[in-house]
Amino acid sequence: MAGAVEIKTASPNVTRRNFDPTAVVPEPLPPVVTAANGEDAGVDKLDKKSREIVLGKNVHTTCFAVTEPEANDEFTGDKEAYMAGVLARYRKSLMERTKHHLGYPYNLDFDYGALAQLQHFSINNLGDPFIESNYGVHSRQFEVGVLDWFARLWEIEKNDYWGYITNCGTEGNLHGILVGREVFPDGILYASRESHYSVFKAARMYRMECVKVDTLISGEIDCADFRAKLLANKGKPAIINVNIGTTVKGAVDDLDLVIQTLEGCGFSRDRFYIHCDGALFGLMMPFVKRAPKVSFKKPIGSVSVSGHKFVGCPMPCGVQITRMEHVNALSSNVEYLASRDATIMGSRNGHAPIFLWYTLNRKGYNGFAKEVQKCLRNAHYLKDQLRAAGIGAMLNELSSTVVFERPRDEDFVRRWQLACEGNIAHVVVMPSVSIEKLDVFLNELVKNRSTWYQEQQPPCIAADIGKENCACPLHK
Numbered sequence: 001m002a003g004a005v006e007i008k009t010a011s012p013n014v015t016r017r018n019f020d021p022t023a024v025v026p027e028p029l030p031p032v033v034t035a036a037n038g039e040d041a042g043v044d045k046l047d048k049k050s051r052e053i054v055l056g057k058n059v060h061t062t063c064f065a066v067t068e069p070e071a072n073d074e075f076t077g078d079k080e081a082y083m084a085g086v087l088a089r090y091r092k093s094l095m096e097r098t099k100h101h102l103g104y105p106y107n108l109d110f111d112y113g114a115l116a117q118l119q120h121f122s123i124n125n126l127g128d129p130f131i132e133s134n135y136g137v138h139s140r141q142f143e144v145g146v147l148d149w150f151a152r153l154w155e156i157e158k159n160d161y162w163g164y165i166t167n168c169g170t171e172g173n174l175h176g177i178l179v180g181r182e183v184f185p186d187g188i189l190y191a192s193r194e195s196h197y198s199v200f201k202a203a204r205m206y207r208m209e210c211v212k213v214d215t216l217i218s219g220e221i222d223c224a225d226f227r228a229k230l231l232a233n234k235g236k237p238a239i240i241n242v243n244i245g246t247t248v249k250g251a252v253d254d255l256d257l258v259i260q261t262l263e264g265c266g267f268s269r270d271r272f273y274i275h276c277d278g279a280l281f282g283l284m285m286p287f288v289k290r291a292p293k294v295s296f297k298k299p300i301g302s303v304s305v306s307g308h309k310f311v312g313c314p315m316p317c318g319v320q321i322t323r324m325e326h327v328n329a330l331s332s333n334v335e336y337l338a339s340r341d342a343t344i345m346g347s348r349n350g351h352a353p354i355f356l357w358y359t360l361n362r363k364g365y366n367g368f369a370k371e372v373q374k375c376l377r378n379a380h381y382l383k384d385q386l387r388a389a390g391i392g393a394m395l396n397e398l399s400s401t402v403v404f405e406r407p408r409d410e411d412f413v414r415r416w417q418l419a420c421e422g423n424i425a426h427v428v429v430m431p432s433v434s435i436e437k438l439d440v441f442l443n444e445l446v447k448n449r450s451t452w453y454q455e456q457q458p459p460c461i462a463a464d465i466g467k468e469n470c471a472c473p474l475h476k
Contacts, residue, residue, distance in 0.1 A: 021354035054410055054420075097466055102427045102441060103418035105280045105401075107312035109432035111354055123350030126337030129164045134338045134453035149360050150319050153286055154303055163321035164343050165307070165353050170198035172304025172320040173241070175344050176275035177202040179302055179322050180239035182329040183273050187237040190229065192221040192253065194246040196277060205474035208239075216464045218396055219251030223261045230265040238262060238272040244303075245281030248421050249394070249465075250401025250428070252281060255292055259299060273301040273326075279318070280428070281398070283310045287369040288376070291398050301326055307356050310371075310430070316405070317352035371431040375400040379429040382438050389446050392458075393470065395464035400429040405461050405471075407445065408452040417443060424464045 005157045013100050073079040127133040129143045147163045147298050166172050173196065180187065191199045191209045203210035211233070214225040221243070230238060240262070243253045255276070262272050276282065276294055282305035285291045294303060302322035331342035364370070378421055379400040386393035386404050393404040405414055418425040427433075427441070449458075461471040467475045 003390070018211050024079075032365060055412075063153065075134060089212055093275060094245060097417070099437075100415055101417050102433065102437075103416065103420075103425070103429040105306075105430060107310055107430045107432050108307075109430075110312035110314070110359065112314065112358065115351075115354060115358060118351065118354060123331070123354075125165070125348045125350045125353065126340060127303060127334065130162070132169075133340045137350070139350040139353045140144055142357040143350075146319065146353055146356045147321065148319055150305070151404070153283075154296055154321060156321065156323070160324055161296070161321050162324045162327040162342070163319065165344075165348065165356065166304070166318040166320050167308035167349060167352075168316040169277075169304060169309070169318045170201070171344050172279070172306075172318045173198045173275070173277055174202050174205070175320050176277075176302035176322065177208075177239065177241065178206060178344070179326050179330065180273035180275055181206050182207060183301070183326055184237035184239055184271075187239040188233050189239045189241065190226065192243040194219045194248060194251065195241050195243055196247050196279065198276065200240045209236075215246075215251070215395065217464075218394075219246045219249030220396075221253040221258065223254070223257050226258070227261050227265055230262065230267065236469060238267055240272065240274045242274055242276045242300075244278035244285060245278050245399065245401070248398060248419070248424070249403050249428060250281065250398050250399030250426075252285070252292070252398045255294060255298065255300070269299045272299075274299065276300055276303040278303055278305045279309045280306065280309045283368065284372045284375070284400070285398065287365075287372040288398055295321070296321075310368075311356060313352065313355045313359075314433070315349065315352060315355075317349065317356065319356075375429050375431060375433075378433060378435060378438065382427060382429060383436070385442050387471065389442070389449075390471050390476075391445070391449070392461050392465060392470040392475075394469040402427045402429065403465055405459055407448070411450060412444070412448055416444075422464065423459050423461050 011266060069079050070076075088327060101108060101321065109474065115299075121137055123137055123139050124135060125138050125140055125143055126135060129147065132138070132140060139300075143165050146165060149157060149159060150163070151161050168236065177199065180189075189199075189203050189207075189208045190213055191203075191210065192213045192215050194215050200210065202208070211229050213229060216221040216222050240258060240292045242255050242258055243251065244255075244342055245252055255274075258274070278285070278294060282294060282303060294300070296303075302320065304318060305315035308315065327342050331340050333339075334341045379395055379402055382402045383393045383395040386402070391404055393402055395402050403424050403426045406420050406423050412418075413420060413425065418427070427436075427438075457473050458471070460470060460474060462470040462472070462475055
């Protein structure tokens with residue numbers, strides 16, 4: 001084929017023209033760090049049961065090929081017309097998928113048209129946000145403005161914090177746990193079993209001893225089990241991941257009770273480090289009445305939040321804030337940048353801070369408070385409607401994540417982009433989720449469910465969401 005690219009393999013005598021993904025031999029994984037109780041740090045007891053996980057389709061079957069332009073393309077414009085057609089069809093697909101998006105915590109309701117004028121610039125905030133590098137096309141002035149806004153939200157003075165805008169929530173967790181590890185090199189990482197997978201990824205990456213803590217039926221950390229595991233490891237400092245909204249159930253760990261448990265087990269404040277994973281609810285909690293506060297006035301070490309979730313942003317991003325006294329343990333000066341290095345990544349998206357700055361200025365605290373109340377109202381509406389239809393459902397008090405029985409049809413799951421785990425699925429009610437959208441989803445679910453269970457009973461999900469929330473024949 002004209003213009004085909006030959007792919008050289010590791011063997012000098014072998015050349016392939018076509019890439020076969022099934023022929024790739026995976027490299028062996030590194031050994032898994034074991035917890036204090038002998039269990040694999042990254043393996044949940046429940047995961048040890050054999051259960052088939054339904055994966056998405058292989059994208060190689062639908063990818064858009066990159067082809068070399070023909071010699072006369074410059075005159076015919078055929079290639080430009082082809083690419084314009086691909087992009088038009090892709091945009092149409094995005095509109096349809098956005099219309100049926102419910103399962104993942106992304107606010108898809110935003111308009112950044114005013115920022116289109118900046119898309120022609122390669123804006124890169126490489127290095128420390130607070131120290132300019134020799135690369136002048138940056139947006140640090142926007143980034144630090146955003147960081148100051150979050151510092152006020154989480155009650156820490158300008159001179160006492162350090163932070164940066166990350167590429168995603170996972171990077172915030174990786175950085176927060178890394179700071180904890182640098183402060184306590186021999187510390188043990190404690191995280192509830194329902195923590196985000198990035199927390200256990202951090203344990204593997206940093207080769208940390210990791211202890212998984214049991215959870216209550218709500219998904220919140222079980223502080224009785226936490227206490228028992230702390231007492232079994234009193235000789236080592238504790239690094240704790242506290243969830244401000246778990247991935248599946250949207251449960252909020254009781255930060256005050258976690259601190260009380262640590263202190264009750266004899267851990268003084270110079271022997272523990274708390275990272276708060278607030279990916280979604282870290283920005284919602286301050287606007288929920290009677291919700292416990294996430295504040296640096298408490299003995300916490302860091303907080304991270306995603307920028308593309310509740311705020312809404314066209315690219316993944318996040319915010320990580322820690323104490324200035326802690327970040328010095330991992331920062332170093334880089335002459336090549338004429339700046340300081342304390343971030344996970346080198347180059348950092350300089351457009352993301354501008355998007356966040358723009359939204360924070362437009363909405364402000366009052367605007368976010370209204371959106372939080374709307375999300376909570378709509379989440380309660382969805383839960384009530386599910387229960388009225390005889391479908392088991394759970395909604396934690398401080399959450400907009402509605403958990404219910406997993407639909408039997410994987411096509412339905414994919415149509416509505418539901419996030420599933422075992423026998424349960426969830427809808428995360430975001431500012432872009434309206435009552436009208438929920439009604440369409442409910443009508444489709446109820447209609448399809450009547451055919452799924454013509455000859456058998458709906459599953460019992462009491463073990464996942466509690467007997468009081470289950471609607472199976474046994475617990476109805």
